[in-house]
Amino acid sequence: MSDVERLLLRQEVEEFLYREAELLDERRYEEWLELLTDDVRYFMPMRRNVPHDETEREFTREGVDISWFDEGKDTLTRRVRQILTGIHWAEEPPSRICHMISNVQVLGAGPAGPSGTEIAVKSRFLVYRNRVETETDVLVGKREDLLRRVNGGFKLARRRIVLDQSVLLAKNLTFFF
Amino acid sequence: MALMKHLNGLVDVDRGIISREIFVNEDIYRAEQEQVFARAWLFIGHESQIRNPGDYLVSSMGEESVILCRDRSGRVHVFLNSCRHRGMKVCRYDEGNTIEFQCPYHGWSYATDGTLVGVPFAKDAYGAQLDRSQWGLIEVARLEVYKSTVWATWDRSAPSFLDYIGGYKVYLDLLLDAWDGREGGTEAIGGIHKWLVPCNWKFPAENFSGDRYHGVSHRSVDMVGIGPSGQSRRDMGERNQARWLDVSFPELGHSMIAFLRPHDAPLAPAYQDAPVVADYFRRCEEERKRRRGDSWRLFGGPGTMFPNTSPLARQPRTLAVWHPRGPHQTEVWRWYFVDADAPPEVKDFLRHYYIRYSGPSGLTEQDDMENWNYAHKASRGTIARQHPYNYEMGLGRSTRAFEDHGLTLPGAITDVTVANASEHNQRGFYRRWRQFMEAASWDELR
Numbered sequence: 001m002s003d004v005e006r007l008l009l010r011q012e013v014e015e016f017l018y019r020e021a022e023l024l025d026e027r028r029y030e031e032w033l034e035l036l037t038d039d040v041r042y043f044m045p046m047r048r049n050v051p052h053d054e055t056e057r058e059f060t061r062e063g064v065d066i067s068w069f070d071e072g073k074d075t076l077t078r079r080v081r082q083i084l085t086g087i088h089w090a091e092e093p094p095s096r097i098c099h100m101i102s103n104v105q106v107l108g109a110g111p112a113g114p115s116g117t118e119i120a121v122k123s124r125f126l127v128y129r130n131r132v133e134t135e136t137d138v139l140v141g142k143r144e145d146l147l148r149r150v151n152g153g154f155k156l157a158r159r160r161i162v163l164d165q166s167v168l169l170a171k172n173l174t175f176f177f
Numbered sequence: 178m179a180l181m182k183h184l185n186g187l188v189d190v191d192r193g194i195i196s197r198e199i200f201v202n203e204d205i206y207r208a209e210q211e212q213v214f215a216r217a218w219l220f221i222g223h224e225s226q227i228r229n230p231g232d233y234l235v236s237s238m239g240e241e242s243v244i245l246c247r248d249r250s251g252r253v254h255v256f257l258n259s260c261r262h263r264g265m266k267v268c269r270y271d272e273g274n275t276i277e278f279q280c281p282y283h284g285w286s287y288a289t290d291g292t293l294v295g296v297p298f299a300k301d302a303y304g305a306q307l308d309r310s311q312w313g314l315i316e317v318a319r320l321e322v323y324k325s326t327v328w329a330t331w332d333r334s335a336p337s338f339l340d341y342i343g344g345y346k347v348y349l350d351l352l353l354d355a356w357d358g359r360e361g362g363t364e365a366i367g368g369i370h371k372w373l374v375p376c377n378w379k380f381p382a383e384n385f386s387g388d389r390y391h392g393v394s395h396r397s398v399d400m401v402g403i404g405p406s407g408q409s410r411r412d413m414g415e416r417n418q419a420r421w422l423d424v425s426f427p428e429l430g431h432s433m434i435a436f437l438r439p440h441d442a443p444l445a446p447a448y449q450d451a452p453v454v455a456d457y458f459r460r461c462e463e464e465r466k467r468r469r470g471d472s473w474r475l476f477g478g479p480g481t482m483f484p485n486t487s488p489l490a491r492q493p494r495t496l497a498v499w500h501p502r503g504p505h506q507t508e509v510w511r512w513y514f515v516d517a518d519a520p521p522e523v524k525d526f527l528r529h530y531y532i533r534y535s536g537p538s539g540l541t542e543q544d545d546m547e548n549w550n551y552a553h554k555a556s557r558g559t560i561a562r563q564h565p566y567n568y569e570m571g572l573g574r575s576t577r578a579f580e581d582h583g584l585t586l587p588g589a590i591t592d593v594t595v596a597n598a599s600e601h602n603q604r605g606f607y608r609r610w611r612q613f614m615e616a617a618s619w620d621e622l623r
Contacts, residue, residue: 075529
């Protein structure tokens with residue numbers, strides 16, 4: 001890959017991530033769902049305090065343990081539908097949510113399989129939520145994404161969300177990362 | 178005692194009137210730490226989390242951090258997580274395996290049986306003055322491992338664990354026994370949900386004690402359908418066939434929502450999204466009939482074991498602990514249970530269901546947290562505190578002699594099959610809460 005190709009790819013990845021954040025913050029959730037592949041995996045482990053040399057036990061395991069999220073498109077779609085009922089009281093009245101996405105790194109293109117080329121991307125997030133009056137949460141962490149090239153654009157095929165908290169300091173997780 | 182006189186007008190369970198003061202008042206909260214949490218049997222953890230010698234899990238008893246660990250000879254202990262010398266936490270990891278707990282402040286170290294084994298400069302700095310046998314980790318007064326769950330109390334005069342749960346054992350077992358009726362046989366899935374909710378700990382405790390009335394809270398998830406058959410938030414068929422029973426032990430403070438299936442009707446279909454799971458539960462329930470006889474028909478739901486442990490004996494099978502973190506905040510810990518012998522596909526299906534139902538990311542319980550948060554917040558004001566909450570629903574409708582086609586059940590039971598709901602269980606909880614708050618010692622609580 002030439003330097004120009006690398007820059008263009010990075011540009012394209014950033015544009016995808018920023019557009020995704022825009023859809024979430026504007027509550028255009030159904031359009032957001034269209035950015036996800038049908039086999040998307042959305043995973044957010046819990047984190048434990050462990051000794052520095054036992055980091056293999058730090059995260060709960062996908063597909064094995066209890067986590068904050070460990071799901072596919074079906075459950076994500078139901079989350080969206082719940083918010084759109086207008087009587088999901090935890091998000092009614094709606095929270096004010098802002099996604100700050102930064103430190104975007106294109107880690108490399110995966111093997112070009114039958115489902116197309118996949119690109120591993122890492123980024124940082126700061127998700128700010130303010131609701132009702134004074135209730136405010138600031139959730140910060142890292143995301144490890146797999147973007148799949150579909151019909152000339154990208155779709156999100158996998159997201160691992162690493163929140164930099166052990167005890168969750170928010171009362172609920174009614175929004176997306 | 179001034180506080181006792183104070184409580185007199187605040188908790189009137191006979192009339193179903195309870196002051197908001199007990200949820201928001203700082204003095205009452207402080208008194209609870211001594212009167213309730215320093216006396217009662219509290220849930221600590223699950224034995225499957227400390228399988229091997231040296232394994233430990235840091236947990237909580239009320240506000241205080243404790244270490245659950247298995248010593249080198251295999252014995253289970255619960256210690257206050259605080260160095261005897263200057264109080265530093267001797268363990269700030271959540272779980273692991275160790276030979277000893279060394280305090281990072283001055284270096285006192287303790288074996289996994291709590292013995293003080295290491296004191297820097299012991300000979301030169303203390304000479305013969307320090308009697309190490311008197312300065313081991315502070316250990317709970319009593320500990321019980323019951324069907325792999327670990328419980329403890331700080332009060333030496335507390336009754337035995339089995340006396341403490343009394344007739345509630347039948348209902349607690351609905352969570353801890355395997356679905357096919359074998360004793361024990363459940364395990365905790367790895368990972369404990371831990372999160373903060375801005376409300377008094379009694380909001381979730383009384384909600385889980387048996388609040389069937391809050392359907393409006395969960396209407397959105399019911400519309401969306403996350404249940405094991407793709408409808409509603411859970412499978413409703415067998416619930417709707419059953420008698421709905423609010424079961425309380427007011428003299429103990431424990432309670433549960435229970436369902437008694439008909440003795441003569443075929444079971445409604447469940448788990449329609451997953452034939453393997455449906456087949457598993459069908460086989461378990463056939464086995465349950467053989468093992469338990471007519472009492473196979475009894476199934477549990479949410480409940481609260483006084484004061485702050487809530488078993489949920491039906492899918493999602495969980496155990497929640499509502500740790501007090503000041504009058505206005507609760508730290509929730511949530512364990513998730515499955516039959517240890519269930520096939521991997523069944524465990525996996527249930528795990529996914531548990532996560533999408535429960536806790537801060539659960540489509541159902543997200544809305545509970547919103548309610549507890551703002552109910553608490555709106556009850557703190559000077560005017561709000563002058564107006565009590567209403568717990569009158571179903572007053573005077575309970576019986577101590579429940580019977581259904583020859584099957585009798587322990588506890589004071591209100592049949593709410595027609596009424597849909599009662600506040601019988603909440604009244605039982607607060608009756609016991611008041612006794613704990615007024616009693617000078619366990620002698621007055623037996």
